[in-house]
Amino acid sequence: MNRTRASGRTVGGLRTLSLQAPAVTLLLLWMIVPLGMTIWFSFQRYNLLMPDMTGFAGLENYEYLLTDPALWSAMGTTLLLVGWVLVITVVGGTLLAVLFQQDFAGRGIARVLAISPFFVMPTVSALVWKNMMMHPSNGVLAWLAQSLGLPALDWFSSLPLTSIIIIVSWQWLPFALLILLTAMQSLDEDQVEAARMDGAGPLAIFFFITLPHLKRAISVVIMIEMIFLLTIFAEIFVTTSGGPGLATTNLAYLIYIQALLDFDVGMASAGGVIAIILANIVAIFLVRMVAKNLED
């Protein structure tokens, strides 16, 4: 080891450290303090409505939670919600990215229109869909159905989860489209042209050139969406409030009920820990992928 180089690095390192200190310290606190508290509370008997009941609970909260049908129902709902929205947005987003990559009149404006829902705040999206689109008697969809001679559907009472899936997909399809369109732009046109000259049809080009090119962008979309979709909250909050029954209660909403409606801090924290573990399983893959990209 060269001594001067080593000391030079230390001086640089010290400056780097001091410049980074505010951001790093704050994020460290932001991560460790609430996380530590959540884990701590999850092992405590702690209900704001029952101040006398305190003390170490051991695994009681987890035991209760894991044997509670509500948790499993919420996990199932979470899974269905995430799964369906992913399928719809990734498949739809890929097809739309291919479409909007083609040359046609007014493509720029059409793209902007199609991407717009992503910029609409979740409470607005949910309420516009709930009232103006899906309302059983005055909504646009009911009117459409009636014009076609079909019975109008009471979306939120007969298909509550499907309704939420539609709303969330409407918000996230533009996200997938936006990312995949960007990825499309680095597709080698000459390669596509060469394949076409060799007699490859549009389907062959899609499956053997476009799709492999988009592979990495698609996985990024899947992982980022998963992290956000695992804890969808506002859309459920303003439309169904988790109901009817538990039909649209996902993990995030269940924790909210336990924490801010039942004031059961211990139980909600145990739920929080489960949510964190789930999100981290996804996060590990995403971080690894970004890390790989950082090396290129």
Next chain:
Amino acid sequence: MTTHRNSAPAHTRSLPIRQLVLTLLGWSIALIIFFPILWMVLTGFKTETAAIADPSFIFSPTLESYQAVQARSGYARFALNSVAIAFGSTLLALLIAIPSAYAMAFLPTKRTKGTLLWMLSTKMLPPVGVLVPIYLIFRDVGLLDTRTGLIIIYTLMNLPIVVWMLYTFFKDMPKDILEAGRMDGASTLQEVFFLLLPLTLPGIASTGLLSVILSWNEAFWSLNLTSSKAAPLTAYIASFSSPEGLFWAKLSAASTMAIAPILILGWMTQKQMVRGLTFGAVK
């Protein structure tokens, strides 16, 4: 383009029909996706009676819902909360992030990459996982239902993305310019203020815009941590979900005002948005 067309005559012949089909298809899909937003904007200009009547594009537009929204619920107050919270948290995040991103881009150590990735990983913590402690801390220190409370949360929430984006912009900057400045005897501070910041201003601006958009639209913390005093627009709009608040024209008018600025900012910053949201994994 011309050479391609010459080399593929068969392809050129089908072009007009192909163009027509693509144009029709592209526009129909775009309009279907955009329809709920369009419908909302139109409904905002209807009377309450027209809003719940059979869907129609033909009506005599009125501004009465817009006036009512302001007069009855004080829309401006919530809008002001949104502006203060979104811009406050963005400014704060930029202030904290600029030194950090500067160090990462220009004074990298072997730990820089790890730090960046760690920052990114804090973004993956699901908010619902830390709802309870944040709520209790906020209750105990009196930050519940305050703008300051949400500014703190949003600053921390967006800090990783802001650092990350600034880092990529700083790194793209030609090093020679900074070097030349240093040769001319500029101090680090001068270097930052007179060279780095002006030259990367577009990047800083789009980073800021992304942070504003994300804070403006955030609805988990705003719904859980505010009630009436500090509620931003996301929470105010949610108040229309109660049955007695079902006034579609007013909901639409309020919603249109709430999303219009962000929609326009969003259209302007699409490209940077991709960079920020995917942490540079998609270019």
